[in-house]
Amino acid sequence: MEEKAKQTFYVTTPIYYVNDVPHIGHAYTTIIADAMARYQRLKGNKVFFLTGTDEHGQKIEKSAAEKGLSPQELADRVVVRFKDLWQKLNISYDYFIRTTEKFHEQGVQKIFKILLDKGDIYKGSYQGWYCISEENFLSEDIPLEAEGYKICPDCGRKAVLLEEESYFFRLSAYQQALLDFYQSHPRFVRPPGRMNEVISFVRQGLKDLSITRTSVKWGIPVPGDPKHTIYVWFDALHNYVTAIGYDWNPEHFATFWPADVHLIGKDILRFHAIFWPAFLMAAGFELPATVFSHGWWLKDEAKMSKSKGNVLDPYFILNKVGADALRYFLLREIPIGQDGNFSHQGFVHRINSDLANDLGNLVQRTLTMAVNYFDGLLPAVTEEYEIDLELTRQFDETKNKVYDLYNDYALNRALEEIWFFLNAVNKYLADNEPWKLAGQAEKRDRLARVLYQALCSIRGASYLLYPVMPETAEKIWNLLGEERKPSTIMTSQLNFYDFQPVNKISRAKAIFPRIDLAEFTGDTNKSIEQTQPAIKMETKESKMEYITYEEFKKMDLRVAKVIAAERVEGTKKLLKLQIDLGTEQRQIIAGVAETYSPEDLLNKEFIIIANLQPAVIRGIESQGMLLAAEVDGLAIIPFFDRDIPPGTKVK
Ligand SMILES: [Zn+2]
Known part of the structure; x- marks a missing residue:
């Protein structure tokens, strides 16, 4: 990232598989990307935020058939659900790619052809365990049974050893190049534990990768040999280059490639940290700066999965508490690389204590005092005590820390720092007791000063919150009589004392009403x-x-x-x-x-x-x-x- 020193920022989510409906895991990844994108826009960078759907492959063919739909119909239906959820969560993506789009298919075919001509793709024969009932090869990770055969994990039937013609990517040729690259880019994979996993996997030796199938019809045909379709992973990974203009808008492509960060779940680490950079090296592309692998959300300590039936429906939570509370909870609770545990109790506690109490109460109390004591219009402030300057200094320190943390994708730490500051503001009010000053006519100036300091703090803190809680930040600025939106102020322009006492302050209702566990669930x-x-x-x-x-x-x-x-x-x-x-x-x-x-x-x-x-x-x-x-x-x-x-x- 340093070598680019650039004014652009390109962040991607994985493209989501359309045989699934959006759940909390999809929401989590996409919210992380959104907060990163919003922060980079505040910095004044030109941002491209990409998300989308992975629509090809055997599994989609199959689940469409089960529903009596064509694969395209299934994809069309599921895409609507993803887009609807992203809108409700205020996801500010720049483009939603679908791998069935023409430009993507053409781009993938073009890259395939380049690698074929170069010899990095060759035709051979693939031998693997094949399920006859489902007409597909089993994943190579599945172990042999004691009797010497494999069992299909989907239907439980015995698989047979089968050989078919297949195109291979010469992954073995890139082993050393990959290891050299990891060595010189130790932060290519984050968190560091994942980098170590990747390196030790590559050190064990890489085999060439079968990247086509003749048994799958729903996919991109191999150029010049259409009985083969391109394996869904080779197809899908290239969305990151086709979406920004590879092969159709070279200028746009050059502006944003290489990506700054690919956000992924840890289950697809190998594809992004080994196969993807190898494909890119082969085709002569620069490599992305970071592959950031996040953890899972567990439900009451168990992994959420369709088969366990414990998948959390993000709509349910959204309808109860709104987008910002969900965004806050998911980003605050854990650092990006770790697993998190979702329990209703934990969620309710977090919302009540952080949002209703620390933030909501502070805003409501301060604004109410400004309205009650000064009719919403503070006089120009004059006197200034050390305790006031101390609060201002604390804000400036917080601001710089928060910027650094956002730059480093440490979103939970950034939120933590903002909350330390909110607590300092709450303490400042408790120490200065404006409600007592209000009863003393000669303390009018002091009262104005104390409220002014608190209002500046609220304005500044909500600006810092904007990447994670955009709606709340705007709402608070609006109540403060700010005519601008936080998104129009650059990070370098934010000053504590920019709050104008002449702004007409509105009375605030509870911004985050407390929620009750029973009522919530x-x-x-x-x-x-x-x-x-x-x-x-x-x-x-x-x-x-x-x-x-x-x-x-x-x-x-x-x-x-x-x-x-x-x-x-x-x-x-x-x-x-x-x-x-x-x-x-x-x-x-x-x-x-x-x-x-x-x-x-x-x-x-x-x-x-x-x-x-x-x-x-x-x-x-x-x-x-x-x-x-x-x-x-x-x-x-x-x-x-x-x-x-x-x-x-x-x-
Ligand atoms: Zn099977």
Whole structure:
């Protein structure tokens, strides 16, 4: 980055696979990129912020077929959902690329041809384990079974060893060049732990990479040999160059390439830190400055995944607390490289203590005093005490630290520094007690000064917050009577005393109302439905709907043993049960209290659906559902006729 010393900044998110709907992980990556982009714009840099969707490949072909759609139709539908979420989260991307766009396909084919002519791509034959039912090669990471074959992870069937014609990228030829590059660019991969992982992987030796398939139809055809399609990873990675004009706008391309930072999840580190720079070297491109690998958001300490059914829906949180609170939480809670744990309790605490209290209260109190004591128009301030100058100095120090931290992508640390400062402002008010000064006519000047210092602080702190909380910063500036928006002031132009006392200050309502855990999580119909204990009997009129064995197999039924039980206060029907599942303990809320007392169930064993999406009822999380028959409105639990180890699978 130093060698560029440039006025531009190019940041990318991964392009998201359209066989998935947007979840909190997508939101996290994209929010990080957005905060980086907004900060760089404040610095006066010309920014290009790219996101988009990865639309080719076997998995998309397959999930489209399952839904009775063409792959393009599936992609079109999912893209709308991503774009809608980005709009609600105030994501300021400059372009949303779709890999089915013509210019991208042409760009990829052109690069493929260049590498082919150069000899870095050659035709050979690929041998791998192939699933006949799904018509695809298994990932090479899957281990051999003891009997000497591989099992398809998707369908559980035995795979066969198959050979097909394939084009290869000569990755082996780039091993030393990559190692040299890592050595001279130790911050190419961040955080440093990931850099070490990459280096040790490359040192073990690189094999050439099969980059085409004949079994996949939904992809970019190999130029001059259309029975092959280009493997989705080779296709997808090149979005970073095609989107900014490679092969169609050389001037724009030269302005932004190489990228400053590719943000990625750690699962795709190898593709971005090894394959991608090798492809770029082969094609003669400069290499990006940084590949920044972020961690996972865990839900109550477990990795979120579709198969576990514990994926957090960002819309649910957005509708409850708004974009800025979610943006703040995700960026504040953890440094970019680490895993974070999302719990509703943690989230609610963070919002209430940092946003409602430290920030929201400060703004509301100060503005209210300015309106009550001076009708929203402070007089010009005169006197100045050491304690005032101290606050000003603290702001200047904070500002410089925060800029450095933003420059280094340490977003959580930047927010931490802003909060240290907000606490200092709160302390300044407590020490100077403007509410007492207000009662003394001779202290009028002093009162104005104290409020002026606090208002300057609020203006400055909300400017520093702007990259992470753009809506809030604008709202606060607006309340301060600022006619400009924070985004129009460059970082180098921000001064503490720029706040004009003649601005007409408005009375502020609570900027971030406190949220209540129960209210926040417990009132959707969906959650309540999921905690219904009884599986409804088929009525005579209802048609029997068959499910396939595959669908049944998706249910993870387990034997659970009750280790603690109590009533949920204020309810007639609900029991809170702590259960032992052999490998873990969980809590479930069951609507069986009209049939069983807590004592009845202690040490009893029954069947639960272990992979049901967790639900929250009455503010309490329920991680699973027990099976029961419903007879005259009473839930009757089927028990076993002997003791069984907890966690045993039921089929
Ligand atoms: Zn299979």
